[in-house]
Amino acid sequence: MQRPLVLFDLDNTLVDRWGTLVDWAAEFAARHGLEDEEQAHILDMVAERTYPSTFDAIRTRYRLPVSTAELWRAYCTDIAASVSCAAEVLDDLDALRAAGWRVGVATNGAVDIQRAKLRATGIAERVDGVFVSEEADARKPQTRHFALAAARCGTVLSDGGWMVGDNPVNDIGGGRSAGLRTIWIGNGRSWPPDDPEPDHTVPHVRAAIDLLLLHSASHTRTTT
Ligand SMILES: [Mg+2]
Numbered sequence: 001m002q003r004p005l006v007l008f009d010l011d012n013t014l015v016d017r018w019g020t021l022v023d024w025a026a027e028f029a030a031r032h033g034l035e036d037e038e039q040a041h042i043l044d045m046v047a048e049r050t051y052p053s054t055f056d057a058i059r060t061r062y063r064l065p066v067s068t069a070e071l072w073r074a075y076c077t078d079i080a081a082s083v084s085c086a087a088e089v090l091d092d093l094d095a096l097r098a099a100g101w102r103v104g105v106a107t108n109g110a111v112d113i114q115r116a117k118l119r120a121t122g123i124a125e126r127v128d129g130v131f132v133s134e135e136a137d138a139r140k141p142q143t144r145h146f147a148l149a150a151a152r153c154g155t156v157l158s159d160g161g162w163m164v165g166d167n168p169v170n171d172i173g174g175g176r177s178a179g180l181r182t183i184w185i186g187n188g189r190s191w192p193p194d195d196p197e198p199d200h201t202v203p204h205v206r207a208a209i210d211l212l213l214l215h216s217a218s219h220t221r222t223t224t
Pocket residue numbers: 009010011012013165166167
């Protein structure tokens with residue numbers, strides 16, 4: 001039997017990106033002698049999207065005497081050093097693969113920082129494949145993003161699969177358009193009323209993995 005595919009979003013799905021950024025912004029502001037208000041603004045800027053161009057804007061705005069390349073390198077190093085994936089989630093990823101799942105990561109963002117986080121957390125060695133949008137300029141919710149992620153895992157979208165993520169548009173809308181079943185990580189929010197609903201809503205990623213394990217167990221029972 002073909003191994004079923006599940007793709008996970010990275011930020012605020014497998015790792016707590018927001019919490020990591022809040023701590024980073026405080027440290028960054030202290031290091032560069034910036035006020036609280038400036039710290040809040042920098043947090044907004046990096047929370048939105050983080051590429052070298054983001055640091056170009058920060059450097060210009062706050063007249064920092066450092067190059068954009070240095071700021072970007074320091075950011076990647078600092079975030080990789082502080083981001084973590086819960087040990088239980090790492091064990092759950094192992095359990096999924098042991099149960100026969102093909103496990104991948106489908107994430108928007110810059111290659112440097114996303115790959116650094118995947119390595120530092122130990123996620124990289126627990127999945128079959130990873131696709132980062134910048135590698136081929138294919139961002140979620142584009143179907144091409146999911147197709148490339150599936151390819152990294154050695155499969156194709158026409159064989160179906162699942163997408164797990166916290167973003168209603170990028171992960172759930174995009175996953176559905178790509179022909180995948182979807183699990184939304186609510187993180188305490190309620191589903192936006194105007195968007196078509198996901199197949200399942202769960203409070204956190206461990207609950208999503210439980211659901212997938214249950215699904216594969218029942219599937220095995222009915223087909224053997
Ligand atoms: Mg996310």
